Amino acid sequence: MRVITGTARGRRLKELQGMETRPTTDKVKESLFSIIQFDIEGRRVLDLFAGTGQLGIEALSRGAAEAVFVDRRPDAVRLVQENLALCGFTDRARVKSGDALAYLKSGEKFDLIFLDPPYAADLLEQALTAIASFDICREHGIIVAESAADKVLPELPAPYRLYREYRYGKIRLSVYHRSGNEDEAT
Numbered sequence: 001m002r003v004i005t006g007t008a009r010g011r012r013l014k015e016l017q018g019m020e021t022r023p024t025t026d027k028v029k030e031s032l033f034s035i036i037q038f039d040i041e042g043r044r045v046l047d048l049f050a051g052t053g054q055l056g057i058e059a060l061s062r063g064a065a066e067a068v069f070v071d072r073r074p075d076a077v078r079l080v081q082e083n084l085a086l087c088g089f090t091d092r093a094r095v096k097s098g099d100a101l102a103y104l105k106s107g108e109k110f111d112l113i114f115l116d117p118p119y120a121a122d123l124l125e126q127a128l129t130a131i132a133s134f135d136i137c138r139e140h141g142i143i144v145a146e147s148a149a150d151k152v153l154p155e156l157p158a159p160y161r162l163y164r165e166y167r168y169g170k171i172r173l174s175v176y177h178r179s180g181n182e183d184e185a186t
Helices: 026-035 054-061 074-087 100-106 123-134
Strands: 044-048 066-071 093-097 110-115 137-148 160-168 171-178
Touching (some): 026 054, 026 137, 044 054, 044 100, 054 066, 054 074, 054 110, 066 074, 066 100, 074 093, 100 123, 110 123, 137 160
Parallel strands (some): 044 066, 044 110, 066 093
Antiparallel strands (some): 137 171
8 A cells, every 4th residue: 555646655554454444445546536636735635434544645645735534443543643654744634533423523624525434334324414414525525435336325415416436346436526605506
């Protein structure tokens, strides 16, 4: 697992042991960042269910202004902190230990949100619903959700909408957009 491009290009990130955490494959990560490549620089990022922190770290490497990482596992929180230090991003990141869904109630706003919870749980649906309910995406924000290819994700209420879905073997990336106020008036 490595940082693909940007200021930390080529850095190998440490991984969690065991089967509970399933890092995004390099192929899927490359595709994901190709999809959003023009929507990263200067943005505020949330890496919910952070695991190793690789998605938020990749965004920081590509010019995101700052990132918040949330995970409930103490070993994951320590690993994200180690990976941030390894890449030199500790000054632009915060790592939160605790329940990801509870964190969404904080009211913090983000431009880009990564969701990659354990596939077996129904956490993805809950997170999407909570993000829309608490409206934590800034205008024109983007949510990228990784799931099993056969997973059916909920439709979100306006101003959120499913923009596009991409399939990579057994993995699906669902990209949601939040419109701006000019779109809501019509």
